[in-house]
Amino acid sequence: MFSMIRERLRQGRRTIAYPSGDAPTLPDRFRGLPVLDESKCPDGCRSCAEVCPTDAIAWDEGSLRLDLGRCLFCTECLEACPEGAIRYSQDYRLATRKREDLVLRSGRELELARPLEDRLLRLFARSLKLRVVSAGGDASAEADLNVLGTVVFDLGRFGIQVVASPRHADGLVIVGPVTENMKLALRETYAAIPAPKIVIAVGTCAISGGVFRGNPEVNDGVGDLVPVDLYIPGSPPHPMTILDGLIRLLGRLVPGGATDSS
Amino acid sequence: MNDETLLEMRTGRAIPRVRIPRLSFEALRGAIVDAVAKGQRLIAFFGDARDSSEEVDVYAVLADGARALVRVGRATLESDRFPSLTPDCPPAHLFERELAEQYGISPVGHPWFKPVRFHGSYRRGHDAWGRAPGEPPVVGVTDFFRVEGEEVHEVAVGPVHAGVIEPGHFRFQCHGEQVFHLEISLGYQHRGLERTLSGGPNKRTLATMEAVAGDTSIGHATAYSCAVEALAGSRVPLRAEAIRGIALELERLANHTGDLGALAGDVGFLPTASYCGRIRGDFLNLTALLCGSRFGRGLVRPGGIRFDLDAERVGRFQDRLDAAYRDVAGAAALLWDSTSVQARFEGTGIVTADTALALGMVGPAARACGLEGDARQDFPSGIYRFAHVPVSTWSTGDVFARAYVRWLEIQRSVAFIKEQLRALPDGSILADVKALRPEHLVVSLVEGWRGEICHVAMTDATGCFSRYKIVDPSFHNWIGLAMALRDQQISDFPLCNKSFNLSYCGHDL
Known part of the structure; x- marks a missing residue:
């Protein structure tokens, strides 16, 4: 008993101050929001697009675009680009409401997720129960979703809780590229959640199929299987990226406000 | 022989x-x-x-x-x-x-012949179950072993089951609380991974390897890189080998720590559960200090590694490793000192050494039964040729043994990392990788945190992969979990399951 109390005192309080205080410092090598600077691109150079494992980088109508929904946040393009036209920033905020908002272009800001509509906010802002369905993928996004339940992030502070039964849930979190073998279970789980409900796609796999895109055994992500309300890209997304997306959706972060510093 | x-x-x-x-x-x-x-x-x-x-x-x-x-x-x-x-x-x-x-x-003559992952045959017109081409198998639809009797009942769980966890289907044949038999049917995570590797390596191959099992990215990327280096005849700089070893042990530390916490959580012992949940993150963040990704994405590549450790970073690394180790030691000590925890761990989910050997189990689950296999010792590659990690075993084969072996391995991994950091070899971190030799075969073995990761690569006449076989340790061990449940109470399933903590995606590929 005493050893337990002593250990409790030694381990101390470890919950982060965010969002009322600062977000924790991320490692200097953390790869957050990519920044494009097309003015650095030599004429006709396509090296970044050529090496991108998931073809997240493309040139259309003569301009460089990077689809966060496909990006693995690897370092291939950085190494291929001699000019530094692509770099990663430390910005962990990546979540959007619309799929097309995930497409980055040079000199254009990412349209971060806006809160839910008022009707849904009234229902979910203070209590949101989520059912997570893992549908393929590599289980890393699941791992970092679980991290949100630890004392560090303490998701319960926001009234967000993961529940076992879809019948008890207000929303569905989908991870993985949606394998053929999980398609039915995913649909059934979605159907079992009472309306109104929301859907959150976590990770590059769930958004586009990620590294498994094009494989006949997978569905290239959620696609139009179920309607998605929030996209959280990353392979896997950092826990701060997921947390930011969730509380942004629930209107806990005011765009441009004190807790939304860039 | x-x-x-x-x-x-x-x-x-x-x-x-x-x-x-x-x-x-x-x-x-x-x-x-x-x-x-x-x-x-x-x-x-x-x-x-x-x-x-x-x-x-x-x-x-x-x-x-x-x-x-x-x-x-x-x-x-x-x-x-x-x-x-x-x-x-x-x-x-x-x-x-x-x-x-x-x-x-x-x-x-196979005694229990049924699909593994529920996908169509790779060869047109040949199907072991006589299904017509274009008639896709339905996952989970197969004959399950059944115990008949008036007081026998069946419990079916999954694929979508409680918690943030991968999908799988579990069928228990029970008499009251007692489990006679557990059958595990997987395949829900099957994403056709292995087959896409043929024709490579290409720009997607490395990222695919990192996604075989997301909690074992370093393990699988290392096994893959070793295979490519052997086929290309490249020599990896020693400094890169050392940092690969550090990353592999960090992966082990993070997962073993998380498992100790999860085991504590499953017996309702919240102090260790909540401490370890956090400390696991401390180890993941150390991997991120090294390469920016908590899961080690982008660190290992054929020829070496992509991120170096300078002296200043080594210093920060050591301090944070010491702090995390102090915390996990304290959290683990509570487990062994608490009689209520020991009462639930000891004697639960026993797998005997004979069973483990007969089934070909690997990793900490096998070492907890007293088997001594460890690829770092038996088939040392990379830095493990020069720095030895003692093999950790226990003999009781129960949940306690699987937990305790993890704790032993945590101590030894920390000692290994500290030793490496003290004397990091000088030199570059990345060597050139030439074209792969045609018509060759290589076997690459890495001791991941769950056990032996086996990659077998074969090249064709043009030096591309004609076949790439991956055997994740979970492939050997799921049957071990089924055996551990024999004659146990069904309520002990979560605890037994956690004590193995096997990969669904690594099995399903």
Whole structure:
């Protein structure tokens, strides 16, 4: 008993101050929001697009675009680009409401997720129960979703809780590229959640199929299987990226406000 | 054993495929059964054939840990049936089911013959279950073992089950609380991963390896890189080998720590559960300090690594490692001192050494039964050729043993990392990788945190992969979990499951 109390005192309080205080410092090598600077691109150079494992980088109508929904946040393009036209920033905020908002272009800001509509906010802002369905993928996004339940992030502070039964849930979190073998279970789980409900796609796999895109055994992500309300890209997304997306959706972060510093 | 039936080779060395003896299937079967009876382990057994081919080449890889050698042989099957090895060699059971599912060849006499991942056959017009082409199997629809009787009931769980966890289907045959039999049916995570590797390496290959099992990205990326380096004849700088070792042990630390916390949580012991949940993150963040990704994405690549450690970073790394180790030591000590925890851990979910050996179990789950296998010791590659990590074992084979072996390994991994950091070799971190040699085969073994990761790569005449076989440790161990549940209370399933913590995606590929 005493050893337990002593250990409790030694381990101390470890919950982060965010969002009322600062977000924790991320490692200097953390790869957050990519920044494009097309003015650095030599004429006709396509090296970044050529090496991108998931073809997240493309040139259309003569301009460089990077689809966060496909990006693995690897370092291939950085190494291929001699000019530094692509770099990663430390910005962990990546979540959007619309799929097309995930497409980055040079000199254009990412349209971060806006809160839910008022009707849904009234229902979910203070209590949101989520059912997570893992549908393929590599289980890393699941791992970092679980991290949100630890004392560090303490998701319960926001009234967000993961529940076992879809019948008890207000929303569905989908991870993985949606394998053929999980398609039915995913649909059934979605159907079992009472309306109104929301859907959150976590990770590059769930958004586009990620590294498994094009494989006949997978569905290239959620696609139009179920309607998605929030996209959280990353392979896997950092826990701060997921947390930011969730509380942004629930209107806990005011765009441009004190807790939304860039 | 010096018989000529199988080719003896070292892991991490490529050999021309022409040197692999081509036996009759009977001879190959006999050699495998013989070797396993003498204590060698079947670490890979797989097919290779083109879509439209009438013949299937079957490859077997056996590990002779005592001599640090693997033995390879092959046979060509001209018929769609072959005599099953499983009755004489139980570790072949799942390999044979996989072989049947992928290539449409049936192991005649297999005692428990059913699909593994529920996908169509790789060979057009050949299906082990006689399904018509274009008639996709329905996942989870198969014959399940049933116990009949008035007071017997069946409990079916999954694929979507409680918690943030991967999908799988579990069927328990119970009498009251007592479990007579558990059958585990997976395949929900099957994403056709292995098949996409043929024709590579290409720009997606490395990222695919990191996604075999997301919590083992370093393990699989290392096994893959070693295979490519062997095929290309590249030498990895020693500094890169050392940092790869550090990253592999960090992966072990994070997962073992998380598992101790999860085990504590499953017996309702919240102090250790909440501390370890956080400390796991401290180890993941150390990996991120090294390469920016908590899961080590982008660190390991063929030829070496992408991120270096300068002196200043080493200093920060050491301080944070010490702090995390102090915390996990305190959290673990509470587990061993708490009688309520011990009462739940001890004697629960026992797998005997005989069973573990007979089924070919690997990793901490096998070492908890007293088996001594550890690829870092038996088949050392990279930095493990120079720095030895003592093998951690326990003898009781229960949940306690699986937890305690993890704690032993945590201590030894920390000691290993500190030793490496003290004396990091100088030099570069990345070597050039040339084209892969054509018509070669390499076997690469890495001791991941769940156990032995086996990659077998074969190249074609142009130096591209003609077949790339991955065996995740979970492939060997799921049956161990099923055995651990025999005669247990069904309410102990979560605890037993956590004590193995196997990968669904690594199994399903």
